[in-house]
Amino acid sequence: MGTADDTNEGEGHHLPATEDWPRGFGEASWWPFISAAGAAGLYLGAALFFLGHGDIELVPPSAGPIVFIASAGLFLFGLFGWLYHAYVADYWSRGTDSRGAGSLRFGMLLFLGTEIATFGAGFIYFFFIRVGTWPPGELPHLLSSLVLINTALLVASSFTIHFAEISLRKDNRKGFLGLLGVTLLLGIVFIGGQVFEYYTFIIEEGFTLTDGIFASAFFSLTGLHGLHVTMGAILLGIVFVRGLAGQYTAERHTSVSTVSMYWHFVDVVWLFLVVVLYVGGAA
CATH class of the missing domain: 1.20.120.80 (Cytochrome c oxidase, subunit III, four-helix bundle)
Structure with a gap:
């Protein structure tokens, strides 16, 4: 999977998409969607926190912190994958023009x-x-x-x-x-x-x-x-x-x-x- 110069079967890649993930999706990458889902979960966790600490507890008090922490982990995981996909994967073996x-x-x-x-x-x-x-x-x-x-x-x-x-x-x-x-x-x-x-x-x-x-x-x-x-x-x-x-x-x-x-x-x-x-x- 490689670079913009790869022309196998007419499929090439243009930076920053140095490789596709999952395989077979060409230039597409799901990492940004994972990061976006994690970022959205941060706001959801904050909302659940307020709902669980009001005069009337609409959700369990622990729901907000749990969702927030899990979403932060998902966001960081997606960001790491995104950065690795775009910046690191193909850079260990060659430079960037x-x-x-x-x-x-x-x-x-x-x-x-x-x-x-x-x-x-x-x-x-x-x-x-x-x-x-x-x-x-x-x-x-x-x-x-x-x-x-x-x-x-x-x-x-x-x-x-x-x-x-x-x-x-x-x-x-x-x-x-x-x-x-x-x-x-x-x-x-x-x-x-x-x-x-x-x-x-x-x-x-x-x-x-x-x-x-x-x-x-x-x-x-x-x-x-x-x-x-x-x-x-x-x-x-x-x-x-x-x-x-x-x-x-x-x-x-x-x-x-x-x-x-x-x-x-x-x-x-x-x-x-x-x-x-x-x-x-x-x-």
């Missing part, structure tokens, strides 16, 4: 466009509730030192991955791996900081998803962003391992560039979250 690399970068831009729309819907919801009576109840202390530290870490990680890519383009493999490793470490520390923030809010202060409209917007947006940072950290880990295996050179770095684009995206979204939720919510 300039046309294929451009297609993959354009595909990442289209994907980020859908992500902007997703986060945009969440921001619009927050802006809608923000113009009403404010605050809509007692809010915890939002803009803490932990948030500022986490912000500094994520901003720093954008610089480290940028210069890691520059090092690779200059054939500085040691500098590339070192800066990429730092980026991965900063991302993991950021995730740990967000988990600790959730622990403080939920366990110590009793501020949960069901505590009003601000809480629902806060946990939905920050949780969605945390999921994206986690996916980004997984991608960085894959790129780091492949870098250690010598898979990248100054001429062969398409997946490094696309992952870098994704990481810059989650960094920018976080800055918007800090200004809109943490600063705007406390104002």
Whole structure:
């Protein structure tokens, strides 16, 4: 199964569909549908959570978390298969030509466009509730030192991955791996900081998803962003391992560039979250 140059029986493939899955469907792939089903399940799990924690329990309280966790797993599984299908499967044995690399970068831009729309819907919801009576109840202390530290870490990680890519383009493999490793470490520390923030809010202060409209917007947006940072950290880990295996050179770095684009995206979204939720919510 192969490449755009394969012409066996008149069936060829054009990147990013380097192989078909299931076999026999030509350019088709079911991975995007699996990812979409998982993403839809996240919203279903959130809806079931509210239905199970209202004044009248319409569904069991555990239904929402179970569906949400299962859907997150399905979404990540579909995303992994999709990325492997499109970026990795045929790349271990050969490089990507300039046309294929451009297609993959354009595909990442289209994907980020859908992500902007997703986060945009969440921001619009927050802006809608923000113009009403404010605050809509007692809010915890939002803009803490932990948030500022986490912000500094994520901003720093954008610089480290940028210069890691520059090092690779200059054939500085040691500098590339070192800066990429730092980026991965900063991302993991950021995730740990967000988990600790959730622990403080939920366990110590009793501020949960069901505590009003601000809480629902806060946990939905920050949780969605945390999921994206986690996916980004997984991608960085894959790129780091492949870098250690010598898979990248100054001429062969398409997946490094696309992952870098994704990481810059989650960094920018976080800055918007800090200004809109943490600063705007406390104002």
